[in-house]
Amino acid sequence: MTRIIADISVSLDGFVTGPDPGPANGLGTGGEALHTWAFSDDPEDRRLLREATDRSGAVVLGRRLFDLVDGPNGWDDETGYGAGVVGKPAFVVVTSSPPGSVRLGDLDWTFVTTGLADAVSAARDRAEAASASSGKDLDVVLMGGGELIRSALDAGLVDTLSLHLAPVVLGAGTPLLVDAVPRALVQQSVIATSTATHLTYEVL
Template identity: 45%
Template sequence: MGKVVLDVSVSLDGFTAGPDVRPEEPMGDGGERLHEWMAGEGPYGAVDAGVREEVDARVGAVVLGRRTFDLGLGLWGGTPWPGVPSFVVTHRTREDLRGDNGGTFAFDGLTAAARRAKEAAGDKDVLVLGADVARQLLGAGLLDEVSLHLVPLLLGRGTPLFAGERAELVPQGAPLAGSVTHLRYRVVRRRSSAV
């Protein structure tokens, strides 16, 4: 069975989005620069493109927060990866929503969403989108791995990654240097998980 993996771009000062996240700027002011590496351009673009392809190949399901869903639905035109089932962590459940790109959004609580996503992903990984839901999964002992794309950018303020959670992380392989530094860590379990 696959892992539950937070795969996120983060600024050097620890932010996953810029300040003032809003519908017109879903990544906050300046936050979209965190994802420029995904285009695979520039002198180290081949490394970045390879990392992006690897991430895309291993995603079998997605867990995301309600705010990420609300802000991203229009941008994605459906689920974040076409045809891939996505599970929205929320207290405001509703009927499933079929995205324009063939994927389905299901709405559930944290533990149920993680369990359902792992079942749907099979041997592939569950990718986590959203700093708040990642923090909740880490605190609940449901996050297996953290994959960071460390961007040489200082945002000054914005959405912090993990916001006070504590965990022990073990490096998984050597860092890869492209236009950003790609790092992977296994999360050491603090307690047994329900998934």
């Protein structure tokens, strides 16, 4: 069964970027520490990354995040989604206006201009098609940014929340759950590694 999984790294004080994020500084000041686990040699970190990306049938992201990953300092063969770990899933971008061109033209991009719910629905269709083709269950991953994930949680679009809690206090930046709609969660797993604490919750 295809699940909708919100997956994001967050600081101990609840930020998904450091202060002053922007086109040339996507994660903000100090924000690189949030993703140390994704580049770690810790075997458990590697396993979690491999298993998560291996189940990704489609990935949803917002326009600001797309502009960062498709920008000149963005993804490449070594730093893209699941780079060196799995194949490349379909990517669905929520935007009011599709870009005129795409640098990462070898990736499968879909731009949805009719809102987040339609983007998640389109991603589910892509993931279910990929599941049928591969013969295994694949999920939709909401990779961010923070506002997209908060909006998806508020709208009841998320089945599973996966947080990678980095051992850093950023003090400011982009908050994840500020002013979020109250919602009950059920803890599914807690895995501590040398670089992060990986938390998984079922969203009720």
